[in-house]
Amino acid sequence: MEIGLVQYNPVWEDKSKNKEKxxxxxxxxxxxxxxxxxxxxxxxxxxxxxxxFAESLEGESCSYFAGLAVSNNAHILAGIIEKRDGKxxxxxxxxxxEGKLEKVYRKIHPFSLSSENKSYTRGTEFAITIIEEWRAxxxxxxxxxxxxxxxxxxxxxxxxxxxxxxxxxxxxxxWKTLLKSRAIxxxxxxxxxxxxxxxxxxxxxxxxxxxxxxxxxxISRENSEAILSADISIDNCNRxxxxxxxxxxxxxx
Numbered sequence: 001m002e003i004g005l006v007q008y009n010p011v012w013e014d015k016s017k018n019k020e021k022x023x024x025x026x027x028x029x030x031x032x033x034x035x036x037x038x039x040x041x042x043x044x045x046x047x048x049x050x051x052x053f054a055e056s057l058e059g060e061s062c063s064y065f066a067g068l069a070v071s072n073n074a075h076i077l078a079g080i081i082e083k084r085d086g087k088x089x090x091x092x093x094x095x096x097x098e099g100k101l102e103k104v105y106r107k108i109h110p111f112s113l114s115s116e117n118k119s120y121t122r123g124t125e126f127a128i129t130i131i132e133e134w135r136a137x138x139x140x141x142x143x144x145x146x147x148x149x150x151x152x153x154x155x156x157x158x159x160x161x162x163x164x165x166x167x168x169x170x171x172x173x174x175w176k177t178l179l180k181s182r183a184i185x186x187x188x189x190x191x192x193x194x195x196x197x198x199x200x201x202x203x204x205x206x207x208x209x210x211x212x213x214x215x216x217x218x219i220s221r222e223n224s225e226a227i228l229s230a231d232i233s234i235d236n237c238n239r240x241x242x243x244x245x246x247x248x249x250x251x252x253x
Contacts, residue, residue, distance in 0.1 A: 001132055004033035004074075005228040007208040007221060009197030013053070015043040019064055026227055031072045033229060035131055038065075038078040039164050039195040040141050041090065046166040046199060047081075048119040050088035054081045057093070057101060066099035073097045075131050079140065079164050082106070087121040092138050092164055094129045103129035105138035109146055116142075126152045134160050134234055141165035144178045144192075147185065151253050154186030159237045163192040168202040176207055176220075183211035187241050189218075189232045196223055213240040 008025060011017040040046065043061055044053050055061060061080045069076040074097055082091040082104070090107040106123025110116040126149055127138045137153030137160070144163050153161050161182060167175045175194065183190040189212055196206040209220035210230045219230045241247060 001035065001134065001234070002033045002229060002231050003035040003037065003191060003210070004031060005191060005193045005208040005210070005219075005230070006036060006038045007193065007196055007206045007228060008039070008225045009204075010039070010043065010045045010195060012045050012199055013047050013049065015053070015061065018043045022068075025225060031074060031227070033072075033074055033227075035075045035077070036068070036072065036227070037162060037164065037191060037193045038076070039193050040079040040092075040166045041081060042078045042164075044081065045195070046114075046202075048115065050081055050119045054083035054088045056083055057104065062093060062095070062101065065093065066095050066101075069095040069097055070099045075102075077138070077162055077164065088119065089123060090116070090120045090140060091123075092127075092140055092162075094131070094136075094138070103127055103138065105140070107140040107143060108149060109142045111142040128153065128156055128158055131160070136160040136162055139163045141167060144175070144182070147182070148253070150182045150186055151250065154188065154247055155250055155253055157241075157247070158186070159188050159234050160232065161186065161188055161190045163190065165192060165194045166199075166202075166204065167194045169205040170202075172205060172207055176209065179209055180211050180215045180217075183213060184215035187213045187244065187247060188237055189213060191230075196225060213237050 105127035137158040
């Protein structure tokens with residue numbers, strides 16, 4: 001399956017300009033990838049102004065990404081600020097090529113160091129969605145530091161794990177190491193999509209990446225705005241799990 005990692009520099013807290021920017025940068029022609037993945041809080045950056053930017057799953061952001069899914073005949077995974085039952089969530093949405101909402105993952109681990117836990121309610125459930133024939137486990141940024149979440153995806157035999165993020169350059173080596181580790185320990189592909197540029201406090205250099213089930217890097221890119229295309233093979237994932245059946249020996253979860 002051909003996948004695309006959308007690494008870009010969002011305009012701070014401006015949904016309209018970011019939609020224009022994405023249209024201009026990436027979607028002036030139909031993409032060939034079956035899956036396009038965007039960073040955390042795609043249209044705002046990592047803002048704590050949840051009440052100002054939150055919207056329902058029928059709101060403008062979902063509608064925008066639904067349109068991209070249809071026009072590109074692709075699955076879309078993107079980050080939104082979701083309002084649900086009077087609460088705010090840092091959420092990841094999956095829209096199919098017909099623009100229909102397939103799955104919502106709500107970030108389980110808000111980043112307390114930046115007081116995200118004071119602005120957003122944490123999710124409570126891991127999420128596996130179906131993309132073509134793939135089982136894909138969903139996660140957001142700080143989640144990456146907590147292997148117990150990803151072990152659930154390994155136990156449930158997800159062939160792909162997706163991490164969308166606003167991960168700063170000061171800790172980018174952690175990002176790279178943890179993405180690789182999650183791939184090795186769960187014997188699956190891991191796709192991490194990070195932003196570039198800067199916001200009011202932090203700088204970001206991307207390193208959006210794909211690692212294969214042996215932990216080998218398939219692709220990565222530093223700093224530049226781009227769609228990184230990578231071809232991943234479910235047969236390769238299944239072969240490695242068959243030859244090295246380590247997941248059968250999980251006992252504590």
